[in-house]
Amino acid sequence: MNNTVDVREVGLRDGLQLVKTVLSTATKLDWIQQQVNCGFTNIEVTSFLPPVVIPQFADAPDVLAGSLKIPSLHAAVLVPNLKWGLTALDHGAQKINFVLSVSEAHNKANVRRSTDQSLAEFQQLVTERNHRGLKNSVEMAVSLATTFGCSLQGVVEERQVLNVAEQVLTNGIEEINMADTVGYGNPIQVKRIFRDILSIAGDTPVAAHFHDTRGMGLANVVAAVEAGVRRFDASLGGLGGCPFAKGASGNIATEDCVYLLENLGLATSINIDTLLATRKCLDGWLPNEPLEGKLLKAGQARTFSKV
Numbered sequence: 001m002n003n004t005v006d007v008r009e010v011g012l013r014d015g016l017q018l019v020k021t022v023l024s025t026a027t028k029l030d031w032i033q034q035q036v037n038c039g040f041t042n043i044e045v046t047s048f049l050p051p052v053v054i055p056q057f058a059d060a061p062d063v064l065a066g067s068l069k070i071p072s073l074h075a076a077v078l079v080p081n082l083k084w085g086l087t088a089l090d091h092g093a094q095k096i097n098f099v100l101s102v103s104e105a106h107n108k109a110n111v112r113r114s115t116d117q118s119l120a121e122f123q124q125l126v127t128e129r130n131h132r133g134l135k136n137s138v139e140m141a142v143s144l145a146t147t148f149g150c151s152l153q154g155v156v157e158e159r160q161v162l163n164v165a166e167q168v169l170t171n172g173i174e175e176i177n178m179a180d181t182v183g184y185g186n187p188i189q190v191k192r193i194f195r196d197i198l199s200i201a202g203d204t205p206v207a208a209h210f211h212d213t214r215g216m217g218l219a220n221v222v223a224a225v226e227a228g229v230r231r232f233d234a235s236l237g238g239l240g241g242c243p244f245a246k247g248a249s250g251n252i253a254t255e256d257c258v259y260l261l262e263n264l265g266l267a268t269s270i271n272i273d274t275l276l277a278t279r280k281c282l283d284g285w286l287p288n289e290p291l292e293g294k295l296l297k298a299g300q301a302r303t304f305s306k307v
């Protein structure tokens with residue numbers, strides 16, 4: 001089994017989307033550059049969506065433009081629909097992550113469409129990417145939100161998850177990302193669903209996106225690793241949340257996730273000392289935000305060594 005793993009920073013998107021303090025474009029680019037210096041090559045740098053919905057991302061074109069100047073960085077953006085996906089294509093995003101929820105109720109609340117409407121728009125976006133001759137230069141990914149349960153709808157049937165996954169996989173895409181948007185997943189369920197998804201994904205890479213809302217985040221990472229997943233989203237300092245999940249804490253903390261994966265014998269190519277220094281900078285950039293993460297408080301174990 002492959003012993004390298006890719007941790008992708010999503011703090012600048014998922015992490016910042018509920019934060020009231022609007023970071024300057026320069027600070028965001030400083031953050032991005034620092035994580036590149038740590039060894040990150042895949043970062044979700046911003047989200048293209050109406051600025052009135054989330055003012056934090058009003059500078060999305062500028063953040064993306066600055067990110068595109070950083071060598072060795074593959075800059076991803078999240079989009080909620082076809083219109084903003086086309087805008088991201090226009091601005092030269094290297095990877096477009098299209099979010100749709102398996103839960104009908106969550107999709108309606110989040111992007112005001114039925115899941116089928118979102119699926120159709122995603123298909124149109126992939127077609128448009130291909131028409132523009134960008135199939136080999138712009139990656140198309142889809143994030144299936146509420147894969148492991150929904151705070152609005154409750155249970156999300158696993159056959160519905162597989163049904164939606166099968167539909168998106170027919171489009172010829174570069175990644176399918178299974179997201180526990182509201183922190184309902186548990187390790188047994190996570191292992192089962194990822195095994196099923198990996199069995200139908202063929203050559204399409206499969207990624208995992210966990211929130212640590214109920215303390216299951218890192219346990220779910222272990223379960224996904226055991227199922228064969230080698231791509232994980234994480235957010236520096238565990239920043240983040242979901243507007244439709246009350247009390248939702250953020251994503252799994254990047255620094256803790258990297259440390260865990262290295263302890264599992266998987267090579268992340270991340271410099272943990274540099275990452276913890278960047279994590280300290282985040283305290284300064286967002287002094288009023290509660291941040292999570294154990295590793296910064298405790299430091300690395302004396303017995304720990306990187307893969």
Ligand code: ZN
Pocket residue numbers: 014179181209211240251
């Ligand atoms: Zn998320």
